[in-house]
Amino acid sequence: MSGERKIGDVILRCDNISLSFGGVRALTNISVDVREHEVLAIIGPNGAGKSSMLNVINGVYHPQEGTVTYRGQTRRAMKPHETARQGIARTFQNIALFKGMSVLDNIMTGRYTKMKRNFLWQALYWGANLREEIEHREVCERVIDFLQIENIRKTPVGRLPYGLQKRVELGRALAAEPDLLLLDEPMAGMNVEEKEDMCRFILDVNDEFGTTIVLIEHDMGVVMDISDRVAVLDYGKKIADGPPEEVRANQDVIDAYLGVAH
Amino acid sequence: MLYREAGQFKTSYQKDQAIFPIRQDRIAVWALLLAVFIAVPLLADDYWLGSIITPLLVLSLAAIGLNILTGYAGQLSLGTAGFMAVGAFAAYNLNIRVPELPLIVDFLLAGVFAAMVGMVFGLPSLRIKGFYLAVATLAAQFFIEWVFTHVGWFTNYSSSGVISAPPMHILGMTIDTAVEKYLLTLSVVAVLALGAKNMVRSRIGRSWMAVRDKDISAEVIGIPLLSTKLSAFGISSFYCGVAGALWTYCYLGTVEPAAFDLNRSFQVLFMIIIGGVGSILGSFLGAGFIVLLPILLNNIAAMIGHGTLQADTMANLEHIIFGGLIIFFLIVEPHGLARLWQIAKEKLRLWPFPY
Numbered sequence: 001m002s003g004e005r006k007i008g009d010v011i012l013r014c015d016n017i018s019l020s021f022g023g024v025r026a027l028t029n030i031s032v033d034v035r036e037h038e039v040l041a042i043i044g045p046n047g048a049g050k051s052s053m054l055n056v057i058n059g060v061y062h063p064q065e066g067t068v069t070y071r072g073q074t075r076r077a078m079k080p081h082e083t084a085r086q087g088i089a090r091t092f093q094n095i096a097l098f099k100g101m102s103v104l105d106n107i108m109t110g111r112y113t114k115m116k117r118n119f120l121w122q123a124l125y126w127g128a129n130l131r132e133e134i135e136h137r138e139v140c141e142r143v144i145d146f147l148q149i150e151n152i153r154k155t156p157v158g159r160l161p162y163g164l165q166k167r168v169e170l171g172r173a174l175a176a177e178p179d180l181l182l183l184d185e186p187m188a189g190m191n192v193e194e195k196e197d198m199c200r201f202i203l204d205v206n207d208e209f210g211t212t213i214v215l216i217e218h219d220m221g222v223v224m225d226i227s228d229r230v231a232v233l234d235y236g237k238k239i240a241d242g243p244p245e246e247v248r249a250n251q252d253v254i255d256a257y258l259g260v261a262h
Numbered sequence: 263m264l265y266r267e268a269g270q271f272k273t274s275y276q277k278d279q280a281i282f283p284i285r286q287d288r289i290a291v292w293a294l295l296l297a298v299f300i301a302v303p304l305l306a307d308d309y310w311l312g313s314i315i316t317p318l319l320v321l322s323l324a325a326i327g328l329n330i331l332t333g334y335a336g337q338l339s340l341g342t343a344g345f346m347a348v349g350a351f352a353a354y355n356l357n358i359r360v361p362e363l364p365l366i367v368d369f370l371l372a373g374v375f376a377a378m379v380g381m382v383f384g385l386p387s388l389r390i391k392g393f394y395l396a397v398a399t400l401a402a403q404f405f406i407e408w409v410f411t412h413v414g415w416f417t418n419y420s421s422s423g424v425i426s427a428p429p430m431h432i433l434g435m436t437i438d439t440a441v442e443k444y445l446l447t448l449s450v451v452a453v454l455a456l457g458a459k460n461m462v463r464s465r466i467g468r469s470w471m472a473v474r475d476k477d478i479s480a481e482v483i484g485i486p487l488l489s490t491k492l493s494a495f496g497i498s499s500f501y502c503g504v505a506g507a508l509w510t511y512c513y514l515g516t517v518e519p520a521a522f523d524l525n526r527s528f529q530v531l532f533m534i535i536i537g538g539v540g541s542i543l544g545s546f547l548g549a550g551f552i553v554l555l556p557i558l559l560n561n562i563a564a565m566i567g568h569g570t571l572q573a574d575t576m577a578n579l580e581h582i583i584f585g586g587l588i589i590f591f592l593i594v595e596p597h598g599l600a601r602l603w604q605i606a607k608e609k610l611r612l613w614p615f616p617y
Contacts, residue, residue, distance in 0.1 A: 058482060084484030098475035100540065101468070109472050113484035115465045119493065122464035123457035130276065133464065137275045176483065 007228065008036030011212060012180060017056055017066035019049075019236075026052040027063065028236045034180065039206055039213045041223045041244075044233035045256060050216045051093060053233065054182045057214070058090055059083040070180075085113050089178035091169045093185045093216075099158040103168050106157055107143055110175030111136040143171045147201060163194040170201060174209075181205065183215040187222060195219065199226055224248065232256065265610045281459055298448060303441045312440035312513075318553045319444075319451045320508045325533040325545035326458050327501030332531070333540035334462055335494030336474025337387050338395055341380075341402035342502050343526035348376040348406060349503025350510040350517060351416050354425045358418060365432050369450065369507045376503020377496040379406070384495025388488045403524055410519040426516040443512040450508060454501060459542045461497070470494050471540075536591060538600025547599040551591075556584055 012034040019027040027049045034040055042050045055061040057068060059078045067074050070086060089110070098106050115136060121129040144153055147167050152160060157168055166186060173181055186202065187195045203226055205211050217223050223230060223244065230247040232240040234256040240247050247253055265286055272278045282288045306315065328342050353372035356363060363371070383402035387395055410416050417425050430437040430446075437446055461467050469490045472480035481487055510517045529552060537548020559580045571579075595602045 060478070060482070079486070080478075080481040081484045081486045084482060090482055092479060096476045096479035098472050098479070100475050101471050105468055105471070109468045109480075109485075110483055112465060112469060112472075117465070119461060119464075119466045119497065122466050123461050125460035125464060129464065133279060134275045137279070141275075172483065 007038045011036045011071055013069040015067050017063045019063040025236050030238050032231055036212055037210050038228040041227035041230045042216050048233040049236040050233055051184055054184055058088050087179035089173035089176045090182035091173050095165045097157045097169055102154050102156055104153045107140045107171045107175045110172040140175050143174050147171050163190055180212045185216050308440040311444045316444050316447050317513045318549055319447050320505050322546045322549040323451045324502050324505035324530045325549050327498045328530050329534045329545045331494050331498035335470035339399040340396050340527050341399035342530045343522040344403040344406035345376045345380050345499040345502035346506030347522035348379045349506030351410055353507035357428055365430055369504055372507040373500040373503040377500040380495045380499025381492045384492050387491045407519050424516050424518045427511045447508050447512045538598030541600035544598050544600030559583055
């Protein structure tokens, strides 16, 4: 469905990433490219290393071997807050919202790296700081509008149902206006209707803002529908990478999912 | 019926983001400010002003400080009194060693010194959390008390280890009566409380709460953990430091390091637990509860128990009732008096037609 969209150059390249925790090898020699404006799905059975891969990309984990190159800049170890400044945002598999804060405050937190005034200005809440707060509030209101959560903007997120919390978490990531958006199972635990909504938001984000999206998802129907490319991991190794139709027909992938006699 | 926001439409984000978006609240707050700045000094006697209301305000300020650190940034601290002591002794030493500085600058610098000490003792917070961090801040409490007791320079080699606040002058005015001290304290507390409220609804406050609620996603969003935690320690200790200076200058007059012992830290911690963790209003309510309730009980006891019960039985009863009330309020609302107040306001908006 999105074959015509201009998919640009590689903006993120992972070369020969290996990551282990003690004796457990989570990722073995994985190389993945992410191209600008594309939707890349990472799939694989449980424990295949999908989330570890995202954690490597945004700096939560530091791989023992291999390099991550983002926009031509190669890095080995970078803290998550530094990758955030470079325009990488993400959501989590288990909702990781700020429970004690309202929806609006959660989304405003996403603007953190874009706001500049120091704490003395903030203590005054006047002049430049007030202008800054309002300017960023406007951006957040656009996100709220986009996700259709206007009616709950002042509600503490702890009181919201699961599906809405997932949406707020997406909103928080979008408020940062990322170039690269990492979504860790954005549709886990949702009903069909909520999944459809979420798919629409993801595609709209991709279309309207040109955001590059890397997502992990288990629902194959969704994956085949919305992604431009699919990378398949199994036991920490990449076993396939290509357009959805090709991956679906790949014998290794079928074996990994259905199991095979060794 | 009076508490309605019908017809109050907000047409700008600035109005929507106001501290008191409802008109009735704004009127109430202005009335309250008029009362505390004008009516209270006229009506209250020196005993109430000097011995009850002024310390109440100072402890509220310390509670705001601790609330920033524990309530907003989620870093448990038992060093509050230690940081207050730093502020008290810094203000004293600045005052006698650099007499050219105006008193208000002394107070602010005292806060800055406390902030620096607070940040040093906040360093372990990157590694340890919760109760373990509380133990680390306990070290600050004992270390600071020890230093001020044993290093003579800080007390200007006073033989008793006690410092006496020199007379206060601000812009040529001498501040020595209870009313003047009260007004000075009130002004400082009001300005700093407003500053705290503004910070917690701005970027820095959101970063504190983000770190408190979910540090991993805070970091992924771009909030550096160490500097955010240190800013909470610094600003919190600034508030405690100014409170310590006020405690010395406006309340006690002469002070020894033991005035800032662990009990004081616990007192402030209980204030924010009862008042409301993560609430500026709660800091005042908690301080009011802890300071005023024993006095109220004492007066009630004196009224009804006069002659019927022995004095020591009476004193014990007061403690029992005080403790019982603390437990009662915490069971009714574990999130403190501020939450209770908020619920009351939500109910009042609908009263008398809740459906």
